[in-house]
Structure formats: structure tokens, C-alpha cells
Amino acid sequence: MSEMPAAGRPLRRRVITEEVHEGPARATAYVCEAASCLSAQSHDVTVRLGERAAEAGLTDVAVKRVGCIGLCAAGPLVEIAETGQLFERVRPDDVEPVVGALKRVKPGDARRPQGPFFEKQVRVATENFGRVDPESLDDYLAAGGYEALRRVLSEMTSTEVRDGITGSGLRGRGGAGYPTGLKWTTVAKAQGAQKYVICNADEGDPGAFMDRSVLESDPYRILEGMAIAAFAVHATEGYIYCRAEYPLAVARLRTAIRLAQRAGYLGAGIMDTSFTFDVQIRLGAGAFVCGEETALIASVEGRRGTPRPRPPYPAVQGLWDCPTLINNVETFASVPAIVRRGPGWYAAIGAGKSRGTKVFALAGRVVNTGLVEVPMGMALREIIFDIGGGIIDGRPFKAVQTGGPSGGCIPAEHLDKPVTYESLIELGSFMGSGGMIVMDDTSCMVDVAKYFQDFCRDESCGKCTPCRVGTTQLWMLLDLITRGEATLADLAQLERLAGIVQRMSLCGLGQGAPNPIFSTLRYFRDEYLAHIVEKRCPAGVCAISQPAEVMA
Amino acid sequence: MTTVYTLTIDGRDVAGSEGQTVMEVAEENGIAIPGLCHLEGVHDRGACRLCMVEIAGSPKLAAACMTTIAEGMEVTAHSEQLLEYRRAVTEMMFMERNHVCAVCVANNHCELQDTAAALGLTHFDLPRISPKVDIDASHRLFAIDHNRCILCLRCVRVCDEIEGAHTWDIMHRGLETRVQTDMGIPWGESTTCTSCGKCVQVCPTGALFEKGRPVAGGSKTKRPFLPWLKVVQEERGL
Numbered sequence: 066m067s068e069m070p071a072a073g074r075p076l077r078r079r080v081i082t083e084e085v086h087e088g089p090a091r092a093t094a095y096v097c098e099a100a101s102c103l104s105a106q107s108h109d110v111t112v113r114l115g116e117r118a119a120e121a122g123l124t125d126v127a128v129k130r131v132g133c134i135g136l137c138a139a140g141p142l143v144e145i146a147e148t149g150q151l152f153e154r155v156r157p158d159d160v161e162p163v164v165g166a167l168k169r170v171k172p173g174d175a176r177r178p179q180g181p182f183f184e185k186q187v188r189v190a191t192e193n194f195g196r197v198d199p200e201s202l203d204d205y206l207a208a209g210g211y212e213a214l215r216r217v218l219s220e221m222t223s224t225e226v227r228d229g230i231t232g233s234g235l236r237g238r239g240g241a242g243y244p245t246g247l248k249w250t251t252v253a254k255a256q257g258a259q260k261y262v263i264c265n266a267d268e269g270d271p272g273a274f275m276d277r278s279v280l281e282s283d284p285y286r287i288l289e290g291m292a293i294a295a296f297a298v299h300a301t302e303g304y305i306y307c308r309a310e311y312p313l314a315v316a317r318l319r320t321a322i323r324l325a326q327r328a329g330y331l332g333a334g335i336m337d338t339s340f341t342f343d344v345q346i347r348l349g350a351g352a353f354v355c356g357e358e359t360a361l362i363a364s365v366e367g368r369r370g371t372p373r374p375r376p377p378y379p380a381v382q383g384l385w386d387c388p389t390l391i392n393n394v395e396t397f398a399s400v401p402a403i404v405r406r407g408p409g410w411y412a413a414i415g416a417g418k419s420r421g422t423k424v425f426a427l428a429g430r431v432v433n434t435g436l437v438e439v440p441m442g443m444a445l446r447e448i449i450f451d452i453g454g455g456i457i458d459g460r461p462f463k464a465v466q467t468g469g470p471s472g473g474c475i476p477a478e479h480l481d482k483p484v485t486y487e488s489l490i491e492l493g494s495f496m497g498s499g500g501m502i503v504m505d506d507t508s509c510m511v512d513v514a515k516y517f518q519d520f521c522r523d524e525s526c527g528k529c530t531p532c533r534v535g536t537t538q539l540w541m542l543l544d545l546i547t548r549g550e551a552t553l554a555d556l557a558q559l560e561r562l563a564g565i566v567q568r569m570s571l572c573g574l575g576q577g578a579p580n581p582i583f584s585t586l587r588y589f590r591d592e593y594l595a596h597i598v599e600k601r602c603p604a605g606v607c608a609i610s611q612p613a614e615v616m617a
Numbered sequence: 618m619t620t621v622y623t624l625t626i627d628g629r630d631v632a633g634s635e636g637q638t639v640m641e642v643a644e645e646n647g648i649a650i651p652g653l654c655h656l657e658g659v660h661d662r663g664a665c666r667l668c669m670v671e672i673a674g675s676p677k678l679a680a681a682c683m684t685t686i687a688e689g690m691e692v693t694a695h696s697e698q699l700l701e702y703r704r705a706v707t708e709m710m711f712m713e714r715n716h717v718c719a720v721c722v723a724n725n726h727c728e729l730q731d732t733a734a735a736l737g738l739t740h741f742d743l744p745r746i747s748p749k750v751d752i753d754a755s756h757r758l759f760a761i762d763h764n765r766c767i768l769c770l771r772c773v774r775v776c777d778e779i780e781g782a783h784t785w786d787i788m789h790r791g792l793e794t795r796v797q798t799d800m801g802i803p804w805g806e807s808t809t810c811t812s813c814g815k816c817v818q819v820c821p822t823g824a825l826f827e828k829g830r831p832v833a834g835g836s837k838t839k840r841p842f843l844p845w846l847k848v849v850q851e852e853r854g855l
Contacts, residue, residue, distance in 0.1 A: 369787065373663070374663040374679070374680055374683045522791060526790050526791065527787075527790045527792065527794030528664045529663075529665070530664070530665055530667075530713075530767075530768075531666055531709065533713070533768070533792060533794065534710070534713045537746055537791075537792055538709070538712070538746070558742060562743065565701075565705045568669075568678055568702060569666045569678065569705075570666070571680075
């Protein structure tokens with residue numbers, strides 16, 4: 066019902082190819098209509114561009130909305146499909162340069178180089194980004210969509226599908242990096258007549274927007290990945306657990322599910338085979354902990370979203386006590402490409418035990434804020450400086466925070482380390498879902514640790530004592546330090562308590578909550594000491610009240 | 618036929634049936650593992666984290682009340698490190714709200730107090746949170762002082778699983794978590810409460826108490842009635 070336009074409100078969504086032109090277009094303008102550009106009026110750009118092209122008598126051009134182009138910092142973005150020419154910060158009242166460029170496109174025009182931001186990326190999970198209309202099933206099909214599912218259903222056994230995923234070396238992209246093939250095999254072999262597939266789209270790390278972008282830019286891909294997984298583990302029902310804070314992603318998913326059902330890509334007898342699989346959406350109500358798989362299952366079941374001790378793991382005893390496969394959005398998004406292009410192709414990308422590509426959300430004090438997908442094993446320096454374009458205003462790089470509230474801060478001396486699951490853990494951080502927050506010398510690392518601790522204590526579900534109480538106590542100790550009121554004994558207490566919270570908490574939230582403290586202590590202990598001993602904040606962030614001077 | 622497993626707890630050879638938890642087998646063999654959310658007769662939830670034990674071969678600690686035994690399992694239930702951790706978790710419970718034994722109805726009958734004594738918790742180092750917390754004395758016979766609640770949720774489980782009333786539940790999250798009656802209305806206005814008093818009997822601290830009792834006048838002892846009620850329920854097929 067939400068699809069119906071309210072009375073009196075103009076129906077603005079359908080500004081696509083046919084209004085301007087019928088048949089193949091000589092030139093096409095892709096307008097990014099993912100959340101970031103959309104919030105900068107990119108939909109108005111689409112409308113205005115269509116109008117202006119028509120007024121200019123361009124009957125052989127098309128204007129098309131697409132998913133995330135990636136360079137979010139420079140939105141709204143418009144790309145000329147044929148030449149790759151990119152227009153940044155396009156305002157609805159100033160689309161003439163784009164119209165001019167559309168006029169000049171000639172058949173056979175070569176694509177121009179787009180610079181390191183685009184050229185250093187390897188797109189797998191995001192291969193359709195900026196090319197397909199997120200809500201159009203036809204567009205998805207034209208881009209090779211559902212070829213993988215067709216092959217799976219017509220040519221492969223479930224064992225072959227699982228072996229393919231195992232052979233590709235794909236690991237969970239939600240952060241922990243559990244081997245995906247192994248998880249699928251466990252669920253497939255688990256006893257139970259009914260099995261479920263769940264897509265974890267409860268992305269909640271501060272600064273992370275990978276899953277949101279995938280859902281907004283290529284929703285059919287998730288449905289296809291889930292269907293392949295369901296075939297591989299013998300499941301017939303799926304759930305997408307998406308946070309309610311992502312209304313555009315939810316709307317596009319709903320459209321995709323409806324159109325896929327209508328076209329026979331979901332439901333009973335998919336692609337005229339006996340395979341049956343359907344998907345429902347469940348909305349998260351704003352609790353970060355519901356990204357933890359047992360809490361997520363409780364929430365889907367309609368219970369309070371709190372975790373429970375594992376084992377039993379959801380693969381054996383999950384949703385309604387049935388074997389349940391839970392994978393992250395990006396994991397499912399990688400599956401169709403792996404099936405289509407072969408596990409060997411995917412396994413050839415990457416480094417060490419981390420194969421394939423990883424999507425990162427670049428945020429913070431980096432020039433090219435946006436979404437990037439790179440091969441595993443790329444050095445942090447390459448991601449932040451070549452792709453990310455370096456630090457804003459040329460300030461000195463201080464640290465990059467990866468892995469969200471369970472992750473850590475990596476300092477400049479480790480910029481040349483490769484990004485793999487193993488190396489990040491070695492550095493005291495964590496792959497996490499893929500948020501990368503870049504910090505320069507204006508960030509105080511104690512303040513950063515305090516920020517993440519504040520996040521964790523706020524998001525603690527309250528079930529287990531060490532997380533419920535301990536995260537608040539850690540925050541209180543950090544607050545004491547940032548106010549310049551702490552002693553060295555408080556610092557010792559902080560380290561001791563952090564270890565206890567890590568070891569004694571029930572789920573990943575509490576177990577990971579002390580990580581920002583550990584990593585900042587490891588690399589920036591001098592900043593802690595400056596606050597405690599010298600009563601000053603080296604970055605000038607913390608308001609330390611100076612002790613009252615003795616009147617002379 | 619039940620399978621019997623042999624395992625070791627703190628180096629002692631012990632045996633238990635399939636499906637039993639480490640906590641149960643330890644208890645049968647006279648090995649005391651602390652635990653405040655655990656209560657025989659209702660489901661375990663592994664939340665207080667006092668019963669955390671080491672299991673050989675696993676890098677993570679496990680809650681003894683939720684871990685079922687396996688053949689050849691080597692459990693360490695007591696070590697210097699576990700003692701330190703348990704002391705810290707007990708201290709957290711004291712620091713979370715406002716526990717003042719000297720004016721508490723449960724003084725000398727309090728499982729939190731007993732646990733602290735057994736663990737040798739002699740002083741407090743961690744930051745004291747001490748939020749402003751309410752008391753609900755609207756019920757005719759009983760009252761709840763949230764200052765003393767450690768969120769073990771024994772009251773919630775006994776009300777649901779034994780009495781079958783499900784008057785108690787929880788609301789909010791994190792430090793704001795509170796037990797509540799009937800969707801958050803005052804206890805005295807609850808239409809589901811049967812005034813059976815089981816919640817008061819199972820409360821490990823002085824959070825739930827009978828009105829009119831003086832300081833240290835609570836009389837909570839061991840509660841053999843719960844397992845017995847459970848047996849009755851099962852035999853009647855309830």
C-alpha cells in the first residue's frame with residue numbers, strides 16, 4: 066500500500082528512458098539515486114535533466130537513475146555511460162554541462178580514464194553499482210542477473226554449489242570471517258525438515274554504509290544470492306532482517322521482492338523447476354545488538370532481541386529451533402558472481418586466507434568519502450591515499466579506525482600492512498563489516514575510545530552483567546581521563562576492567578567493546594599519559610580544566 | 618537409555634548423564650560454582666556470568682549453567698583468574714545500583730552478600746554508578762526496590778514457568794533495564810498477579826520483599842519447593 070502515491074502528490078518516480086527516447090539511446094546519463102546523492106536532491110537532477118534534454122531536442126538520449134556510483138563526497142553524481150565522464154555536485158538548476166556532454170557523445174567514443182578512485186577498485190559485490198536501475202528487474206536481468214541461479218537450478222547439485230563456495234575461499238563479510246562454504250555445509254547437513262536462510266542487514270557500526278548501499282543499489286542481487294544459498298542448504302524460507310533506519314533500502318527491497326515474485330524468481334517453482342523459496346522482510350527496531358545472530362533470531366521470532374550463549378549455533382538450532390543459515394548482505398552479494406564466473410576466478414583475487422574482494426565505506430577526514438571495493442590484501446595506504454585521495458586539507462594522517470565498536474585504531478606506522486582478516490587482528494583491530502574512519506591530527510585518541518565506549522554502553526542489551534555494568538564503568542574511567550581528573554591507578558583499573566569485560570561478556574558486543582581501548586592504548590599510550598600526568602590533551606579536543614593556580 | 622559421560626572438574630573425575638549441565642554435575646559432586654541467575658527448577662539464561670568456567674581446548678570461557686557435559690571434557694571451575702573475574706562481576710553488581718546491606722531487609726539472607734563473602738570480595742575499586750532508581754510499593758503484600766535488583770530475572774522466570782501468570786517481564790535496555798509488572802503499570806494495579814509470592818521467595822537479594830519486615834528480617838532460605846513443583850507439573854503433564 067505504501068507504493069500508492071498520496072492524492073495530490075505528483076508521481077515523480079517514473080522519469081526514465083521512454084519519456085525522452087524509445088529504442089537504443091546514443092547517449093545515456095546515469096544519475097546516482099542512492100541515499101547520499103538522493104539527500105542532495107539527485108532525484109530533482111534526474112527530472113530536470115530529462116526535461117532539459119527534451120527541450121534541447123535531444124531525442125536519442127536517455128536519463129536513468131542508478132545505484133551508488135561510489136564517490137559520495139562529491140554528490141549528486143551524474144555519469145555519461147558511454148564516455149565515463151563524471152559530473153560532480155550537479156545541482157538541479159544547473160544541468161546544462163551534462164546536457165552539453167550528452168549532445169557531444171558520438172558512437173565509438175572511447176571511455177576516458179576516471180582516475181585512481183575508480184580504476185584501483187575491483188568490483189564484484191558492487192559490479193552493478195552505478196549501472197542498473199535498482200528497482201528494475203529488466204535492468205538486473207540485462208546485466209547478467211539470475212544467470213547464476215539459472216545455472217544452479219539447471220546444471221548443479223546442492224553439493225556442487227557448496228563446494229564451489231568453499232573453493233572460492235569466501236568468508237563472512239559481516240566481520241568475523243567465518244568460512245562461508247563451511248557454514249553452508251553445516252546447515253545443509255544439520256538435521257531438520259525445515260531450514261531457513263537469513264540475510265543480516267542490521268548494519269549498525271558508526272561510519273559504515275556498505276550493506277545499505279548494496280540494498281539500495283542492487284537489491285535483486287541479494288535475493289538471487291539468498292536463493293542460491295537456500296538451494297545449497299535445502300531451505301525454503303528466507304528473512305531479510307533490515308534496520309528500520311534504512312527506509313530507502315527497505316522500499317527498494319520490497320519492490321524487488323514483489324517484482325521477483327511476479328516474474329517467478331521467488332515463490333513456488335522458481336524458473337519452472339521444483340525449487341521453492343520465498344523471502345520476507347523483518348525490520349529491526351534500532352538495537353545494535355540485533356546484528357548479533359542469536360539476538361537477531363530472537364527478534365525475528367518476535368521476542369526481545371537479546372543474545373544467548375552459543376553453542377548451539379544457529380546453523381544447528383536457529384530460527385524457531387530449526388537449522389538456520391545467517392549471512393551478511395555483502396556475503397550474499399558476492400555469491401552470484403562466484404557462481405557465474407567460477408570459484409577459481411574469485412579465489413585468484415586476494416591474499417593469504419582472505420580471498421576475493423571487500424567493500425569498504427570510507428569516512429572521516431578523507432577526501433573521497435564514499436564506497437569502494439578492493440581486492441583483499443591491498444595496503445591501507447593504497448586505500449586511504451590512492452583511492453581515498455588522502456587527508457582533507459593535507460593534514461597529517463593519524464589513524465584509521467576499522468571494525469566499528471569492536472575494532473581498533475591503526476596508526477601511520479602500519480599503513481603499508483595489507484588488509485586481510487588476519488593482519489587486521491594482528492594489528493589489534495578487526496575487519497568488521499567494512500567501515501573505515503580516517504582520522505587526522507585533530508582527533509584525540511582517548512576521546513575516540515570514549516566515543517566508541519559510549520556507543521557500546523548505550524547499545525548494551527543489559528542481559529549480562531559485565532557488558533551492562535562494565536561498559537559504563539569503562540566509559541566513566543575514560544571520561545575521568547578526558548577531564549584530566551584521572552590518576553595512573555585509574556589507567557591500571559581501566560586496563561584490568563577492559564580485560565574482564567572482554568573475557569566475561571556473553572556476546573560479541575561486550576567481548577569486542579574493550580577493543581578500541583586496547584588498540585588506542587597500544588599505539589597511543591602517550592596520549593593517555595598526557596591527559597593523566599600532564600593534564601593536557603595533545604590534540605586539543607578534550608576540555609581539561611586546569612587546576613586553580615595558587616594566588617601569587 | 619541415557620548415555621553417561623565421564624569428565625573432570627578441577628581435576629576430579631566425575632560422571633553425569635547426557636543433557637546435564639556442568640553446573641548440575643558440579644553441584645552433585647559437591648563442587649560449588651557461584652551463580653545468581655541460576656535457579657534449579659526454571660530455565661537457565663547464562664546472564665550473571667558468575668559461573669563462567671574454563672573448558673580445555675576452548676579459548677573462550679563458558680557459562681557452567683548453560684554448557685552441557687561431554688565425554689572427556691576437562692573443566693576448570695576454580696582458578697586464580699576465575700576468582701578475580703568473579704570478584705569483579707560481583708563488584709559490578711554492587712556498583713550498578715544502590716546496595717546498602719545495613720538497611721536492607723535481606724541482610725544476612727542475601728545471596729549477593731553470601732557470594733561476595735564466599736569470593737572474598739573485601740572492598741570496592743570500580744566506579745560506582747548509583748543511578749536514581751524507584752521503589753514500587755503499590756502491592757498489598759509485597760514491594761520491589763529496584764535499587765537492589767541485579768536483573769537475574771528469577772522472578773520473571775518463576776512467574777512465567779511455575780506460576781504461569783507471566784506478570785513479570787523486562788523493559789528498556791542496558792543500564793536502564795528494569796523488571797516490570799504487566800507492561801509497566803504499578804504492581805498493585807496488575808490484573809495478572811496472583812499474589813502467590815514466588816517471585817519474592819526466589820529473589821536472591823532484597824529487591825523483592827514482604828511488606829512489614831524489619832531490616833534483616835527477610836527469611837529467604839533454600840527453596841526446595843521449586844524442583845518439587847516442577848516434578849508435580851511434569852507428572853500431571855502440565
